[in-house]
Amino acid sequence: MEATASGPGDTARYAPGGTAARIAGLARRQEEALAPGGPRRRGEFGARERIERLLDKDSFTETGLFVRARPFGDTSRRPYGDGVVTGYGTVDGRPVCVFAQDSTVFGGSMGEAFGEKTVALMELALKTGCPVVGLNDSGGARIQEGVASLALYAELVRRNVRASGVIPQISVLLGPCAGGAAYSPAITDFTVMVDGASHMFVTGPDVIAAVTGERTTAEELGGARTSNTVNGNAHFLAADEEDALDTVRDLLSYLPANNLERPPEYAPGRAGSGEELDGIVPDRAGEAYDMREILRAVLDDGELLEVQPLFAPHIICALARVEGRSVGVVANQPLHAAGVLDIDASEKAARFVRFCDAFGIPLVTFADVPGYLSGVRQERAGIVRRGAKLLYAYAEATVPKVTVVVRKAYGGGYAVMGSKHLGADVSLAWPTARIAVMGAEGAVGVLHRRELAAAADPEALRTRLIAEYERTHGTPYLAAERGYIDAVIAPRDTRDQLCRALRALRGKRAPMPERRHGNIPL
DSSP: OOOOOOOGGGGGGGOOOOHHHHHHHHHHHHHHHHSOSSOOOTTOOOHHHHHHHHSOTTOOEEEOTTOBOOOOSSTTOOOBGGGEEEEEEEETTEEEEEEEEOTTTGGGOBOHHHHHHHHHHHHHHHHHTOOEEEEEOOOOBOGGGTHHHHHHHHHHHHHHHHHTTTSOEEEEESSEEEGGGGHHHHHSSEEEEETTTOEEESSOHHHHHHHHOOOOOHHHHHBHHHHHHTSOOOSEEESSHHHHHHHHHHHHTTSOSSTTSOOOOOOOOOOOOSGGGGGOSOSSTTOOOOHHHHHHHHSGGGOEEESSTTSSTTEEEEEEEETTEEEEEEEEOTTTGGGOBOHHHHHHHHHHHHHHHHTTOOEEEEEEEOOBOOSHHHHHTTHHHHHHHHHHHHHHOOSOEEEEEEEEEEHHHHHHTTOGGGTOSEEEEOTTOEEESSOHHHHHHHHTHHHHHHOSSHHHHHHHHHHHHHHHTSSSHHHHHTTSSSEEOOGGGHHHHHHHHHHHTTTOOOOOOOOSOOOOOO
16 A cells, blocks of 8 residues: 555644654654555565665665655645655765665656655765765656656756766666656766666657557667667666675775775785786787786786676776775777777777776776777768777876786777877886787788789798788887887786886876866767
8 A cells, every 4th residue: 555644634643742742743754654655566675675785784864754745636645755765874884875766656756856855865965975876766757747857857967967077876777767767877977787677768668669660678678688788878787686786885895985085995905926927818819818817817806897898898897906996997808809999899998987087096908909990880880989989088087097008909999098198107018019000911911012912922922021020010119119118018027017007106196277178079
C-alpha cells in the first residue's frame, strides 16, 4: 500500500498538544515518511537500503524527509519525500552526498518537489566540496506536473555543469533512465549500469516503433551491455546491485573529494622485479601482446580499475596507484586492432584525460600505436574533428605527465599519445621503441617506389631497405638525440623510473593564460 502524508481529514492526528504529544506526532510522521510507497520490482533493494549498502554503517543523515509532493489530481496522494531520498554520509570515512530515486513512489518520476530536493543536495555538495553519487531508478518526468518537472530537469543539469570539474559526480543506474532523465547521468563523470536491469535511452522502444516503424527492445536499445560496448554511454558494467555499489566505493578510493584536494594516499603497494618486462615485446613487429601485463608489473599490487573496458578496447583508460598515490593510465592495447586510434578510442581517452586533469590526478601514458585509423567510414564520421579531441586534452592538461614509448609510435599517433610536444614532462622509451612517420614497410614502399619497380629482384631489395630503415629510423635514438625522449631505459627499470619522475613532479606548477574556457572540437 502506498504511504501518504496527511490528507484534509487527518489533521486531528497531528493536532498541537503538549511536548509528549508533539514528539509522538513526530514519530508517527517519521514512520509514515519512511514506509515504502508500494511493491518493489523483484530482486531490488529499496532506495534507503541502497544508500545503506553504499555508505559506511550508520553514517547516513537524511535531508528533506518531510518534503511533500505538490498537489495535483487527488490531493490526498501527497507522499513524503516525493519519490527521492537525499542526504549525506561517508564512504571509507570520507564525506559524500547521495540521492536515491524511489520507484515505489509515482514510479520514481521527477516532480517539482523531487527536483528541488535533488538540486538542494547538489548545492550542499558544492558548498562542502564532496562527491555526489546518484542512484537512478526513474520513470522520467512526472506528466501530471507538466512543465514544472521539465524545469527541474534543466535546473539539475545546470548544477551538474556547475559541479563538473569541481566535485566528482557518479551516476548509478539501477533501473530505467529514460527521456530527460538520461541527460543528467550523461553529464556526470562516471556511469555504472547493472547487467539486465538498467536501461538508458532518450526514446523508448514503443515510441520508436510508433514513429519510425523500427522494432527493438529496451535491452537492445539502451541496456547495460549496449551502453557499455556499443555507444559508450556507460563506464562500468555491474553484475548486480551489490556489485554496482562496490564499484562506486572502489572508484571513490582513487578520487579526491574536490578539485582543490589531493586524492587519498595509501601505503605503497608491492611490485615485482620487472625482469619479466625485458622479454614481453615480441621480436616480430606485427605480433600482439597484452599491454595489461606491462601495467600490472609497474603499478602498485598490479591493480588497475579500468574505465570503459568494454568500449573501444584498443585503448586502455584506468585508475591505479604508484607508491600509494592515484594516477590515471592511458595505454594502447595491441591485442585489439593493433592499438590503433579511431574515433571511439580518441573520445574515450580524451574524456578520461580531461577528468584526471580536472582533479589533479597525474597521467601516465604507455604508447604502442600505429597511428590514426584510415578509411572512408572514419573520415566521413569525422575522425579529423573527433580525433583532435585527444590532442586537445593532452595539450590542455597541466597535471604531471609521464610517457613511456613501448614499441611503435608512428605518425600522428606518436604526437598524440602524450608526446613531449604536447607537454609531457618526462618522456621515456624502451629500446624496442620505433618512433617514425610510418612503419618500415610503408616507408620503404613510398621512398623507394621507383627503385623497387626497376629492380631485378624487388623482394630482396625490399628486405634490405626495410632492414636499413629499421636500423636508422626504427629506433628511439633519433628522438633521444633531439631531446624528444628524456631517456631510453631497460624495460625492467620502468617502475623505478616512473616512481622517480612522479616524485619529482609532485610540486609541478603550470599556469595557463587567463580565459573563460577553451573551445574543444566537440
